[in-house]
Amino acid sequence: MKRLIEKGLMFGGLIEVASPALVERYNRALEHLTGKRTALDDFHIDISGYSPEVGDELGDHLYLNHAGVNRQFILLTTEQKRAPLLNAKFSTSRGILRQFIETNEAQLFALTARDAVAGELVNSVFAMESPARLFDIQRVVVEADTTKGTVRQAEKLAELVNRFKREEDAWFDDVLIAEMIGLAQETGDVTRNPVRLEQMEFQQENFWTAHFGGVYLFRGVKHQALISMGERIDPGTIPIEVSLAAQDRSQIARFLQANDLVEPIVKARGVDAAAILRQKMDFIVVDAAQEAGVDLRGATRADIRALARKNTRRLPQEYHTLNALVNWAENRGRWPEIDSDNPAYFYTLRASDHADRDLVNQLLADLAPKDVRQLFICHKELFYRLYAGWSETKKSYVADFLEREYLVDKAGARHALFGHDAPLDDDRAVPQEDLIARVGPWGAVGAAKPAKRSGPWGG
Incomplete structure (x- = not known):
């Protein structure tokens, strides 16, 4: 793998985290999500905030992707939108993260100027016990906030501001005013600069997953099918009729x-x-x-x-x-x-x-x-x-x-x-010599044949 890294064919485009301030923000977010911290002074992260060096240090390359299902993420900069997604378990994850960052880029730029943003791609499945569980994944919702809860506090402040404007005696409510002032010190003026992340959810109809040896699920098409690159999946265990294997x-x-x-x-x-x-x-x-x-x-x-x-x-x-x-x-x-x-x-x-x-x-x-x-x-x-x-x-x-x-x-x-x-x-094809020295060699139905047609693609 060293040859690929040297040529920028592996781990290319990762974001370097080297300043003490960014490392500390990363650690706050990492502890917030997983209860763990890194002792590294510098490392590289992908679009989700996963770092191969931190994964090596922790002995867990799924530290932000427990059971390979609900991917957590750490954003230190909106520049992560250009980075790859390493150790992908679902083909849709990188596109979701990139669209989330681009849709909320102005807000995320402001939020990450002072803190890390931590979040999760949430669906209703928390473990992949069987292929049938793939069909329970209908949508993915993006949940995110800073480690200090800035977005949540801003929403609360906005509610208090509306209450202050609505209630006749609000000018005399010292508790309400004090709470508003306290929250404003954390969030800033939400009336002029609203701190709000777009609530986003994504339907999951057709996708690939690394689970079960690699599976392609197509259910948003006229003729549905599940195609397995590993062992054949018994069609009696899944809610669609056609289950195919690579052969x-x-x-x-x-x-x-x-x-x-x-x-x-x-x-x-x-x-x-x-x-x-x-x-x-x-x-x-x-x-x-x-x-x-x-x-x-x-x-x-x-x-x-x-x-x-x-x-x-x-x-x-x-x-x-x-x-x-x-x-x-x-x-x-x-x-x-x-x-x-x-x-x-x-x-x-x-x-x-x-x-x-x-x-x-x-x-x-x-x-x-x-x-x-x-x-x-x-x-x-x-x-x-x-x-x-x-x-x-x-x-x-x-x-x-x-x-x-x-x-x-x-x-x-x-x-x-x-x-x-x-x-x-x-x-991006950018050689990363210091990264080379620290990372290891991980990866990282019985239908009849179609009738012959004229031309090469007869069946």
């Missing part, structure tokens, strides 16, 4: 098509489909080279393609299928028939333009993990987990590629790959 490729393909969630890359507008597919082919060659023990350190794209030419017969089916598709796209060669049983099938798709495109692109990355660029952009948790098991030569090649061809223009790369509004990814 149910035909059923997953039918689900994606029936809900219009994907589109073929070669049919997408405004993209260089052949270039995208050729890059996926290169990644497949790299994966095959790893298995063959070939040293790829320092290899260029030309080297990879020369290697592919010399070892064409030993390359997997995914390579040959994508090559046939590129031949059709560039030279109007023979139209290949690619159905969902073909191991290259999910490599040929991307999410169509809809509200859950980021979630669908993450699912496609899960189903086509040899495309390491999409895996890194759309599913970092899985990328880091797989990276730990790669050979040193593949680690070196992938890290160099992402640094050279992704970090230099992330927005452009995401737009070229995914179009529409590309997935959010604000991890």
Whole structure:
């Protein structure tokens, strides 16, 4: 993992907490939420206030996310909105936190000037005993206040002010006036500068969770389904009919098509489909080279393609299928028939333009993990987990590629790959040498096959 950190591919964009004042504010919030404190003088935090160094010190990397369900957060600055979310357990958490910060940015800027803001993403589930509990998550409410209760006190002061204006004898109520003065000393003039955070709640219909080996739940679509990347979940234990596992490729393909969630890359507008597919082919060659023990350190794209030419017969089916598709796209060669049983099938798709495109692109990355660029952009948790098991030569090649061809223009790369509004990814490529020395290597249904259709996507 050290290589990834050095290149800004892991823990990039974290916020440094180094001043004694900020460390003390963090400790007040940490103690307020968890009863714990850190003895560190400086560390780094993500959008939620989680710090890998503090997690290492406490021996608990879920210290702000007990049981991985109701994520707590600590805000020291509104700049945290640009930071990544580490150790994510739900795909919606970072978006919720970012929207909360942006909606309340002016208020949070004023509040964090003097204190930390601590809060929680609250839902009705406090433990994940079984997959059925996922269906109890209907909405997430954001609760937040400073460690001194400034927002709560401001609301109380506002009520007292209204009472003072409303009651005829309020000028003679010394207790009321004294209470107002005391609260105003803490909150300031709430009549001119109201201290109020927007009450926000978010419906949770379609999402991914890291629980149970990784599960995608789609219930806000016409044809509902639960898709598990781990063990198959018994459909008799959940309140929807369709429960799929990763090996149910035909059923997953039918689900994606029936809900219009994907589109073929070669049919997408405004993209260089052949270039995208050729890059996926290169990644497949790299994966095959790893298995063959070939040293790829320092290899260029030309080297990879020369290697592919010399070892064409030993390359997997995914390579040959994508090559046939590129031949059709560039030279109007023979139209290949690619159905969902073909191991290259999910490599040929991307999410169509809809509200859950980021979630669908993450699912496609899960189903086509040899495309390491999409895996890194759309599913970092899985990328880091797989990276730990790669050979040193593949680690070196992938890290160099992402640094050279992704970090230099992330927005452009995401737009070229995914179009529409590309997935959010604000991890900045800033090497953090002091962080490297202190962090450890953690990650961080039996439906019939669809009928054949004309064109590559026959089923």
